[in-house]
Amino acid sequence: MRNKLASSDQLEALRALAPALAATSGHDVGGGRFATGLASLDDHLGGGLGAASLHDLYAGAGGDAPAALGFALGLAWRAAQATGERRPLIWGLDEGSRREIGRPYGPGLAELGLDPERVLLVEVRDAAALLGVGEEALASPAVGAVVLGAWGESKVFSLTASRRLAMAARTAGRTLMLVRAGADPTPGAAETRWRVRAASSAPLEAGAPGHPAVEAALIRHRGGVAPRTWIMEWDREQRSFIAPPPLSGGLVSRPADRAGHASAPGEGLRRAG
Amino acid sequence: MLVDKDRGALRITAADVTAQRAGLEPGLALADAQARVPTLEAWPHQPGEDDAFLTRLLEDFGRFTPMIARDAPHGLMLDVTGCAHLFGGEAGLMKQVAVRADALGLTTRLALAPTSQAARALARFGNGGRFGRAEARAAVRALSVEALELDPRDATALKRAGLKRIGDLDDRPRAPLAARFGADFPQRLARILSEADIRITPHRPPPPCVHDRRLVEPITETADIERVLGDLLAETTVWLERNGQGGRAFQAGFWRVDGQVRRVTVRTGRPTRDAAAVLRLFREKLAALPAPLDPGFGFDQLRLAVPLIAPLIERQARLQAGGAGLLDPETPDLAPLIDRLTARLGEAAVLRFRSQGSHLPERAAVLVGAEEAGEGVAWPQPAPDDPPSRPLQLFVPPQPVEAVAEAPDGHPFRFRWRRVVHDVARAEGPERIAGEWWRSRTQRTRDYYRVEDREGRRFWLFRQGQYGDAEGPRWFIHGLFP
Known part of the structure; x- marks a missing residue:
């Protein structure tokens, strides 16, 4: 009798878990979506990225880490906005990232149109602590979205860990962006997986670097959406990703621009270090 | 026996009971002492060690009362007002203090008196004991005038005048004594006679709210420790509620059977009296301690103190407050998350950005602890249509x-x-x-x-x-x- 009771309890628990399990293993991605602002991307993904999901972002190379973090912060900001209240972002960063790309800088956030007062920075030592921060943050109803930045390969990023994070995001109904640099993609439970690279910006007058531009390649989607690559700019005023201006938009960076603003290296050139 | 170099010779600075029975007193030269007792054992005196030992002792005896201070040169002064009932009355308290000191191998003389100076005089110059107000006065009157701890010349002068006991001085008018021995002399006399009291300055400022649990059986298991902490937190919550306060820091003290004391503090961003949340913080903190809590043979006393209290402003009141940012009253409450992360990772790990208004990039903005008070200046607004001029x-x-x-x-x-x-x-x-x-x-x-x-x-x-x-x-x- 007791045994039967216990098993019926377990069954009940299993039933309660079923929808969440379906979400992490199946194709249905519930919990709403948030738009990136880039129409071609949002259309391709059927309205945007899953709001209650884990998204894996891989920097194309170490040097693309700032671009990947910028992309993740922009997306996370939009996800937090989509929750309807002024909920803050939690930004976790491991020691490796801080060593390689420096510490987050408030004025830089403000320059992206992201209010630094609404970002809580959590600096941790290693990947394990970083994942702990992710789970802890998702457990708080006050959090809008979470961005985690990690540097290098680590065994901590296992399939199990990925499933836990995906489940936590699903349960919380919040977005978690896991940004990894200096690491190759590993199997995971993320709804989408991206490879992010810095893209040449559309130059301004006198050949000045333009607005932040990023090349984001969707390399895997749990819903089976076909891989595709987009180049986009970040619009500070709209806090939105937009298509780059037509003239300069393109996959190929154009060294020809250089001649427009700078004279060829010549007499006046000096070396210093 | 301990010796130290003094006036060109090794002299005794401290002697144990056996040595004192043999007539070896502090101040005697080591050579003379050895002549009298060839078998004596002498070690160099290390004042630093004494000091460290007394400090450890102070921590340990803090279990009896938070109002505890060093009583120079080698005593401890405990203000046990309102504490004695926890230890079975004054007699019980003294017994427990004696047992504890004995277990540590100390030779002690205890005195319990209405005022600290009377107790000091009775312990150092009398035979110790427990005294009520009238008894203390009588006992102090019987002490030698040395108990006043005057300048040696003054003490000699008093004795020459035939004033050998405190009682002799007490019977005389005080004004001439003040004229002869200084204005603070009558004050001194009044204090050791329990006519006047002086507050002791405790080693640590006593927290406004303290709850203790003394355990008959020492505990070692984490589950037991958490249960006791939970009980103490429940009592603390009642106290805080009654006083309309919330705690911003909670300190748990763990007294080990062998006298080691460990203190663990958790802080919260806002005043709180949520016992469950504070217990969770303790759990996180105890799990993340760099040196884990070592129960040894067990803890026999736990104390929960609230060193930092603040009026607890209810949620409703906060809604009227202005402000923006992380602690914006209109955003859902982030404080519990900040507290949990801080307990787990330390204060240096949970940060927010603060604008400082400097034009020098590394000083324009800083990262400060998420719970650190103070507002920065407004963030500079980027020029519209310009790309970011500052890096991420x-x-x-x-x-x-x-x-x-x-x-x-x-x-x-x-x-x-x-x-x-x-x-x-x-x-x-x-x-x-x-x-x-x-x-x-x-x-x-x-x-x-x-x-x-x-x-x-x-x-x-x-x-x-x-x-x-x-x-x-x-x-x-x-x-x-x-």
């Missing part, structure tokens, strides 16, 4: 790079950073930022450039110094743009 990530300090640039103030064409050569495709600059000359004369002016390499990566570089300077210009990378 900053190197502090800036990292040196090798750069090739056009003199005198052209942007770099090429630079090498971390052994990788970057060819500059786009650049803007210079933005000249002068050093803060009022802080440091050596800070030099910097010329900043935003550059983008052929792969689309954006960097913030600066040149310090000019071409043609004696030192020449040096290039640095200060930050990275997304």
Whole structure:
């Protein structure tokens, strides 16, 4: 009798878990979506990225880490906005990232149109602590979205860990962006997986670097959406990703621009270090 | 027996009971002592060790009362007002103190009196014991005038005048005594006679709210420790509620059977009396301690103190307050998350950005603890339509790079950073930022450039110094743009 009771309890628990399990293993991605602002991307993904999901972002190379973090912060900001209240972002960063790309800088956030007062920075030592921060943050109803930045390969990023994070995001109904640099993609439970690279910006007058531009390649989607690559700019005023201006938009960076603003290296050139 | 060098000879500074029975008193030269007792054992006196031991002792005896102080040169003063009932009355308390001291191998003399100075006199110059107000007065009157701890010359003068006991002085008018021995003399007399009291200055300021649990059986298991902490927190919550206060810091003290004391403090961003939340913080903190809590043979006393209290403002009141940002009353409450992360990772790990209004990039904004009070200045608004002029990530300090640039103030064409050569495709600059000359004369002016390499990566570089300077210009990378 007791045994039967216990098993019926377990069954009940299993039933309660079923929808969440379906979400992490199946194709249905519930919990709403948030738009990136880039129409071609949002259309391709059927309205945007899953709001209650884990998204894996891989920097194309170490040097693309700032671009990947910028992309993740922009997306996370939009996800937090989509929750309807002024909920803050939690930004976790491991020691490796801080060593390689420096510490987050408030004025830089403000320059992206992201209010630094609404970002809580959590600096941790290693990947394990970083994942702990992710789970802890998702457990708080006050959090809008979470961005985690990690540097290098680590065994901590296992399939199990990925499933836990995906489940936590699903349960919380919040977005978690896991940004990894200096690491190759590993199997995971993320709804989408991206490879992010810095893209040449559309130059301004006198050949000045333009607005932040990023090349984001969707390399895997749990819903089976076909891989595709987009180049986009970040619009500070709209806090939105937009298509780059037509003239300069393109996959190929154009060294020809250089001649427009700078004279060829010549007499006046000096070396210093 | 301990000896130390004094006036050119090794002299006894401390002698145990056996030595004192043999007539060896502090002050005696070691050579004389050895002549009298050839078998004596002497060690060099180490005042630092004494001091450290007394401090450990102080922590341990803090279990009896938080109002505890060192009583120079080698005593402890405990203010047990309102504590005795916890230990079975005054007699029970004294017994427990004696048992504890005995277990530590100490030779002690205890006195319990209505005032601290009377107790001191009775312990040091009498035989100790427990005294009520009237008894204390009588006992002190019987003490030698040395108990006043006067200058030796004054003590001798008193004795020569035939005033040998405190009682002799007490019977005389005080004014002439003040005229002869100084204005504070009557005060001193009044204090040891329990006519006047002076507050002791405790070793640690006593927290406003303290709850203790003494355990008959020492505990070692984490589950037991948490249960006791939970009980103490429940009592604390009742106290806080009754006083309309919330705690901003909670300190748990763990007294080990062998006298070791460990204290663990958790802090909260806002005053709280949520026992469950505080217990969770303790759980996190105890799990994350760099040196784990070692129960040894068990803890026999736990104390929960609230060193920092503040009026607990209810949620409703907060809604009327203005403000923005992380602790914005209109956003859902982030404080519990901040507390949990802080307990787990430490205060230095949970940070927020604060604008400082300096034009020098590394001082323009700082990262401060998320719970640190104080508002920064407003964040500078970026110029519309301009791309970011400040990087998302900053190197502090800036990292040196090798750069090739056009003199005198052209942007770099090429630079090498971390052994990788970057060819500059786009650049803007210079933005000249002068050093803060009022802080440091050596800070030099910097010329900043935003550059983008052929792969689309954006960097913030600066040149310090000019071409043609004696030192020449040096290039640095200060930050990275997304």
